[in-house]
Amino acid sequence: MVGVGAHPVEWSLAGGIRVRSTGCAQGDLAGAGPAVEARRAAVVNLPWTLLTQVHGARVVIVDEPGAASGEPADAAVTTVRGAALAVLTADCAPVALASPQGILGVVHAGWRGLRAGVVEAAVTAMRRLGATRVEAVVGPCVHPCCYSFGQEDLDSVARRLGPQVRAVDRQGRPALDLPAGVRAALHSAGATFLGEAGICTGCSEWHWSARAAGDTRRQATVVWRP
Numbered sequence: 754m755v756g757v758g759a760h761p762v763e764w765s766l767a768g769g770i771r772v773r774s775t776g777c778a779q780g781d782l783a784g785a786g787p788a789v790e791a792r793r794a795a796v797v798n799l800p801w802t803l804l805t806q807v808h809g810a811r812v813v814i815v816d817e818p819g820a821a822s823g824e825p826a827d828a829a830v831t832t833v834r835g836a837a838l839a840v841l842t843a844d845c846a847p848v849a850l851a852s853p854q855g856i857l858g859v860v861h862a863g864w865r866g867l868r869a870g871v872v873e874a875a876v877t878a879m880r881r882l883g884a885t886r887v888e889a890v891v892g893p894c895v896h897p898c899c900y901s902f903g904q905e906d907l908d909s910v911a912r913r914l915g916p917q918v919r920a921v922d923r924q925g926r927p928a929l930d931l932p933a934g935v936r937a938a939l940h941s942a943g944a945t946f947l948g949e950a951g952i953c954t955g956c957s958e959w960h961w962s963a964r965a966a967g968d969t970r971r972q973a974t975v976v977w978r979p
């Protein structure tokens with residue numbers, strides 16, 4: 754991992770696959786129009802696939818660069834070189850997936866998607882395309898310090914993913930450990946967790962957070978094979 758603060762967080766993964774997670778310094782990457790298109794191109798200058806994120810478990814297969822944009826889904830996978838798969842996040846976890854075969858994926862994982870099994874579904878979709886080992890990194894997302902959570906919802910996530918998702922926030926209230934939930938889902942899918950940005954979007958002055966600051970602006974995590 755390189756880059757904190759104003760710089761994107763970047764990883765190089767198996768199969769020559771690259772990952773870049775932006776923050777405020779790269780601008781708001783949500784919305785449409787020439788200005789946002791230019792900001793996206795400055796991050797990764799390839800056709801982006803951006804889904805209509807719905808907190809579900811549907812995975813789309815991208816068969817050419819830029820395909821499947823706008824599809825209602827929370828994960829995308831591809832075998833295609835030059836296809837930039839991206840998710841937009843404020844607090845949800847962006848998960849990048851890679852395999853030595855060059856097959857890659859991206860997942861938008863909030864608590865509802867995690868509970869629905871979106872991470873496991875994406876790993877399964879990659880295996881169907883020929884991925885053997887699947888490795889994963891997790892970009893900036895909200896951490897338990899900033900993620901107080903209702904007891905009932907916390908119970909439902911813990912039933913699905915295990916007790917390690919239970920945490921407390923800065924005030925000692927019940928909180929969801931979203932990164933722990935992603936790690937549990939990756940483990941259950943048989944994927945290898947390599948690391949995470951280690952950035953709480955609620956705490957970081959360099960990242961947008963809907964929960965901590967009511968932001969409607971979004972950072973992006975982009976996965977691609979050059």
Ligand SMILES: [Zn+2]
Nearest residue numbers: 898899953956
């Ligand atoms: Zn925090």
